[in-house]
Amino acid sequence: MTNSTPRPRRRGARVTLREVAEAAGVSTATVSHVLNETSGARIGPDTRQRVRDAADALGYRPNAAAKNLVTGTTRFIGLVADAIATTPFAGQIIHGAQDAAWRQGYTLLVANTAGNTEAERDAIAMMLDHQVQGILYSTWYHRAVELPAALRETNTILVNCYAPGSDLPAVVPDEVQGGRTATQALLDAGHRRIAFVNTTTPSPAHDGRLRGYGEALRAAGITVDPALVFDARPEQEGGYDVLPRVLEQGVTAVFCHNDRVAMGLYDAVRERGLTVPEDLSVMGFDNQEIIAAHLRPPLSTVGLPHGELGAAGVRLLLGQQDVPPGGRLEVTCPQVLRASVRNLGAAG
Amino acid sequence: MTNSTPRPRRRGARVTLREVAEAAGVSTATVSHVLNETSGARIGPDTRQRVRDAADALGYRPNAAAKNLVTGTTRFIGLVADAIATTPFAGQIIHGAQDAAWRQGYTLLVANTAGNTEAERDAIAMMLDHQVQGILYSTWYHRAVELPAALRETNTILVNCYAPGSDLPAVVPDEVQGGRTATQALLDAGHRRIAFVNTTTPSPAHDGRLRGYGEALRAAGITVDPALVFDARPEQEGGYDVLPRVLEQGVTAVFCHNDRVAMGLYDAVRERGLTVPEDLSVMGFDNQEIIAAHLRPPLSTVGLPHGELGAAGVRLLLGQQDVPPGGRLEVTCPQVLRASVRNLGAAG
DNA sequence: CTGAAAGCGCTAACAA
């Protein structure tokens, strides 16, 4: 290990507060007070400056472990994620949480459990050992989870998931509103006969988006036609395969359960010599940038607010925001309009 | 004077080692020894068991801060990332690092700096305060970086980046080998006239992959034709736009700088009524699952070993693996064959 | 084989 040590200390030891005190000719208590800007500490400006100078000169760095030990409290927040590598989703949650935590002087301890129960147990144990203020338990897609018992030992906020039969606060995307928003975008462009390609897998997204779809339609005075609701695997292949059936129904627009499905559907549209949005308008869901922003034409969609989920999670944890009655905070899914919806000229 | 009376647990405090000792009727030293399985500690099996039982019964959890304080060393590793939310890349690095760290009993402190110098400084300061064993400084795409000065104060490993003029160990993908591998896959399928759609932006990937392309061709006895090397923006649009020029050259195969370019190129191919791989074989680069695995046909590509980059980073940091002479560890980019390359029947 | 005791670096009463 090449460890060059340009430290102004002897034998690699770090500068301690006590050394700063000696250098400044004051007591450790004084140093502690000025460096922490303890409220109600009466320290003369001259002393204050002397301490600051000494600390700077020596390159003093506080020892977090010592501070944690004596105060009995840390500024750690644990974040356990089930899969941070497969999509950018978990990354966005981490990012949002990180930012919000950072803003309050907190640091994130992150653990990836890959859905492994044992890893999960270990991760939580380690977080507990580090006296975290609490734990954000998150999943990369919105779903129900079974909670590790160890979570009972600290404050826990569920992020992008919920635990049936538990009263732990949960922050989740508002799937119903999302479905409504997507459908409404199509309605606003004048479409009346709108298909919904839902997923085959049961999930809050499946149910919520469907409900939102129905609500928007009904609010526009349109009766929901079950023949216009399809199920497809939530991937490109699902969208590709479902198109013929969608077309048979003579719709002018289709709301896809997610962007990947929309991408596959685009392919099928093109293969038939048709084009989006001239022949078929398309709304996606998820706003997966890498796909949505670069399809031809760029895909209009509804975003999943992962960053905000993480951020709201830490706010709830730190008590900066109140947990809504029912313990469930639903975050809005924003509309992201691009170019895949044709305006029919009629107002919704 | 030590108070001999059993001290009452204050304010919902956690069980301490001392309480375990009292419950087991032994000293704290003994408890420490058995719980840590200190080598060379002579503790009778009976005592040992008694301690274990007491710890279990009380639900004892060690206090990491106290341990850190007394040992003067922590099992933290810092990971600073420039962008964990835009692609799954950073997530993969974190994942790989996490796993490797975890395996050695280390915990990751992660910070997202969004390229913000101040955030970077703060993040490193906080990691230093927590006495991290070292820091992994990472970027989401392979590039040169300018190092924050504070990194000098601890062991640092560069992950997916390098610092010109610094001798810090760096772990990076082997772009040259990657380019060679991609080209070789095409050669192996019998292709001889192979285009390379490189990116317009200068980068190690730009230079390395180009070099690998040339090396593979030359090794196959083919002269590199500069007319077959194109520059395109490293996105779908770049691939879409470049296709006409590629086709003019009468190639049978094209190696794209990345999967996104390949995706755009697919679209252009389809628009001309041609198909992949019948009319044109395509190799991508990056192995972005969400795209590559679900294009029609699925894209053959070369993977970027982000997870391994992170893992190797911690191994280097912890001294489990030697830093190669030159300080640069180049990790192999694996071939990922799917269905976008047509076999011409001739051996390369 | 086991225990007593001395701190690790820092904060927080309380004194002065």
Place this chain on the structure above:
DNA sequence: TTGTTAGCGCTTTCAG
């Protein structure tokens, strides 16, 4: 306005 003094919970010699 500043200093003294206990520890926080744990590891670690060193005695017994």
